[in-house]
Amino acid sequence: MADISPNRFRNDCGPFDLIGDIHGCAAETEMLLEKLGYRIEFQGPAGSRSYDISHPQRRKPVFLGDLVDRGPRSPDVMRLVMGMVKRGDALAVVGNHDDKFRRWLDGKTVRMTHGIEETAEQFEREDAAFKAECRAFIRGLPTHLILDEGELLVAHAGLAEKFHGRFSGEERSFAMFGDVAKQRDQYGLPVRLNWAAEYSGKRTVVHGHVAEPDVRELNNVYCIDTGCCFGGHLTAMRWPERELVQVQAKEAYFHSPRWAQA
Structure with a gap:
């Protein structure tokens, strides 16, 4: 069984490149990694690529979840990220879209909305072994994950301090979806609560999930999902430098009413 303890890599001090929500945008991921100084070699056409990726200074990407859905090349994103993580060259946390995709792969009934329909279509061309x-x-x-001797925490949607280093159903829901109210907004989507406004922990929290045109920082909490799949940017934060590195999306692959109003 995989060790999914949040403290497993606590003593890993990087340096890291924290990468926001990719959502199937493989071309932009390749561009961003190259801009960050990674050496990328691949075989095969777009959509069916295998990768060999390294960094001359041994920096390590940390993928903040939502690898799949909405963009045009979710299988390539999975190959790229899985290969790096399995070699010990990258880390990743689970996003809500990843978990929904996993349930679809398990044969569970899921609502084919919010971009998973694109992923399902792309994976029709993949064999059973790759899906497994x-x-x-x-x-x-x-x-x-808690990293850099406890100085840094990464989670897909962020995490309130009371959940740091803990396992529970409530913690898992918060890490994947954030702090959400029971009511829905005008678009029928859950209302998101600004938990970072009350954060007072010393540990820096970096997350994605909430797509906005610009990186948001509040009380030592950073959201670096800048809406690549909606035509925005794919963003990385260098750690410990806290330097932001971005690439522009090649196009808008998916429409979101929230993004249109951002």
């Missing part, structure tokens, strides 16, 4: 590999990989991803 993806299923096992996502199942083994942690909900959050």
Whole structure:
């Protein structure tokens, strides 16, 4: 069984490149990694690529979840991330879209909305062995990781301090979806509560999930999902430098009413 303890890599001090929500945008991921100084070699056409990726200074990407859905090349994103993580060259946490995709791979009934329909269509061309590999990989991803001697926490949607280093159903839900109210907004989506406004922990929290045109920082909490799949940017934060590195999306692959109003 995979070790999904949030403290497993506590003594890993990087340096890291924290990468926001990819959502199937493989071309932009390749561009961003190259801009960050990674050496990328691949075989095969777009959509069916295998990768060999390294960094001359041994920096390590940390993928903040939502690898799949909405973008045009979710299988390539999975190959890229799985390969790096399995070699010990990268880390990743699970996002809500990844978990929904895993449930779809398990044969569970899921609502074919919010971009999973694109992923399902792309994976129709993939064989059973690759689908099983993806299923096992996502199942083994942690909900959050504490890194750099406890100075840094990464989770897909962030994490309130009371959940740091803990396992529970409430912690898992918060890490994947954030703090959400029971009511829905005008678009029928859950209302998101600004938990970072009350955060007072010394540990820096970096997350994605909430797509906005610009990186948001509040009380030592950073959201670096800048809406690549909606035509925004794919963003990385270098750690410990806290330097932001971005690439522009090649196009808008998916429409979101929230993004349109951002």
